[in-house]
Amino acid sequence: MYYQQRTCPTGTTPYTIRAGDTFFAISRRFNVSLDALIAANPGVDPDRLFIGQIICVPGPTPPPVSPCPTLRLGSRGPSVTQLQQLLRNAGYDPGPIDGIFGSRTQAAVMAFQRDMHIAVDGIVGRQTWTALGVNCGITPPPTTCPAGTTPYTIRAGDTFFSLARRFNTTVDAIIRANPNVNPDALRIGQIICIPRA
Known part of the structure; x- marks a missing residue:
């Protein structure tokens, strides 16, 4: 019972x-x-x-549970349901959205990790949660952007081309604003400067 x-x-x-x-x-x-x-x-x-x-x-209030718990094969609960929904939204098939981390969910996690160029271990930790767009409570270091630009944190799937379209600017303008950033090696969580339109 x-x-x-x-x-x-x-x-x-x-x-x-x-x-x-x-x-x-x-x-x-x-x-x-x-x-x-x-x-x-x-x-x-x-x-x-x-x-x-x-x-x-x-007694006193227990410490808050991390918004990014470590999940692996056999994990269950609402965090697994959230993970499965995020995987499905990102185009990966975790199987049924049932809150149970089974072999299909693990396969979807590993495919996502492979595509995001992060360690392919089938274990969902902070890096995988962040790649899925979840804020794990990490405050990125401040980046000083020159006048006329705005700091932006790279998310899964971002490219200079997609950012130029989203922020109504050009790829060349983003490259000029970020002389030390390799556009072909963007990392999730990396902060770049976006020129204001």
Whole structure:
């Protein structure tokens, strides 16, 4: 049977069970006693936790979950659903959008990684999420662009040609504004300067 606790009492914070979680590991991670964790979750069997199950953790708010969790074959949940939708939007077939990282999703990830020239390992980490257009909370280093230009962060599929069309300028103008940038070796997350029309 699957227990879903939706609201947590004052003084506790909701936490969603992930693969490998145990009450002991959660109590250590959030620095609370095992007894306090069990007491905060009456009706939850610590020996029968389910991925996606929500429990209540006593004490301060737990650290936020990364918007870019590491996913691999066997992963499940809403992050996998998001990944599958992003792959499909990018033209890769992850199979059914079901929140289960199976072999078809892994094959789609590897094809995407190959096309984006990033490590082809079938594991979705920060680099693959970023290539899919997800902001992983990394603030890129500031780039000083000359007057008359605007900083722009390279995303998957960008070329100087596509950027020139999007920003109503020319490829030559973008090349002049970025003398140290190789237009044939753009990297996702790289910051370039776009001339203003």
